[in-house]
Amino acid sequence: MKVFDTIEDWRSFRAAAVGGIGFVPTLGGLHTGHAALVRRARVENEVAVVSIFLNPTQFNDAADLTRYPATLDADLTLLERLGVDAVLQPPPEAVYADGFRFKVEETAFSRELCGTHRPGHFTGVLTVVMKLLNLVRPQRTYFGEKDHQQLTLIRDMVETFFMDVTIVPCPTVRAADGLALSSRNALLDATGRRLAPKLHELLCSPGSDAEVAEALTEIGFAVDYVTTRQGRRLAAAALRCGDKAVRLIDNVHMDERG
Numbered sequence: 001m002k003v004f005d006t007i008e009d010w011r012s013f014r015a016a017a018v019g020g021i022g023f024v025p026t027l028g029g030l031h032t033g034h035a036a037l038v039r040r041a042r043v044e045n046e047v048a049v050v051s052i053f054l055n056p057t058q059f060n061d062a063a064d065l066t067r068y069p070a071t072l073d074a075d076l077t078l079l080e081r082l083g084v085d086a087v088l089q090p091p092p093e094a095v096y097a098d099g100f101r102f103k104v105e106e107t108a109f110s111r112e113l114c115g116t117h118r119p120g121h122f123t124g125v126l127t128v129v130m131k132l133l134n135l136v137r138p139q140r141t142y143f144g145e146k147d148h149q150q151l152t153l154i155r156d157m158v159e160t161f162f163m164d165v166t167i168v169p170c171p172t173v174r175a176a177d178g179l180a181l182s183s184r185n186a187l188l189d190a191t192g193r194r195l196a197p198k199l200h201e202l203l204c205s206p207g208s209d210a211e212v213a214e215a216l217t218e219i220g221f222a223v224d225y226v227t228t229r230q231g232r233r234l235a236a237a238a239l240r241c242g243d244k245a246v247r248l249i250d251n252v253h254m255d256e257r258g
């Protein structure tokens with residue numbers, strides 16, 4: 001497995017690469033959910049590439065960025081074990097050599113749901129994904145369905161800008177108790193970890209969105225939203241763990257509702 005710390009070295013590798021590339025972009029802090037995306041990229045493509053880039057522009061809250069779990073050594077060990085060919089791990093100053101002067105901004109759906117609570121978040125996501133796709137030029141790119149709003153916006157961006165890549169949505173990977181796997185789960189304390197699966201459990205319940213929001217609030221979640229869109233019930237809610245709020249998102253298809 002080759003690890004690239006500079007964009008120049010990556011570009012030389014990319015210029016010589018033979019065969020279709022399957023790409024998994026990540027922020028690091030890898031878990032079993034990422035492993036599922038990587039396994040699929042490995043099986044479906046000649047070359048499997050992963051980026052580890054803790055993208056500063058998608059964190060509207062500086063404290064959120066600082067406490068994002070950084071597990072680089074473990075991440076690289078996992079990726080090597082999964083048979084990844086190349087890891088792109090560029091420094092922020094190389095990715096944002098323009099000082100974030102150029103941005104990809106979506107002006108409708110990105111401002112709803114998570115966008116209401118995290119202003120600028122999706123502009124950071126879309127901009128970095130556009131940059132990474134231009135650098136990697138993959139045939140297929142893999143995203144988890146847990147981040148439904150992100151997946152929808154990236155799909156729309158790829159279509160809008162006539163980008164030559166297939167976006168492959170992958171099912172949410174869950175713990176045995178239903179909690180959607182997320183790097184943020186590492187920030188939950190024991191009480192938070194015990195309550196967290198309730199988010200998925202209630203999303204699957206037959207009640208209305210308002211009833212689910214009320215039930216989550218009663219348990220101790222600070223609810224950003226529970227809503228049904230595009231055939232899915234989507235939610236974001238935070239649990240207070242000590243001095244920090246750990247924000248969780250999840251969604252279920254209508255068929256999964258009781």
Ligand code: PAF
Pocket residue numbers: 025026027053055058125128129147150
């Ligand atoms: O979902 C993520 O991990 C990030 O938002 C992504 C797509 C890697 C962009 O930084």
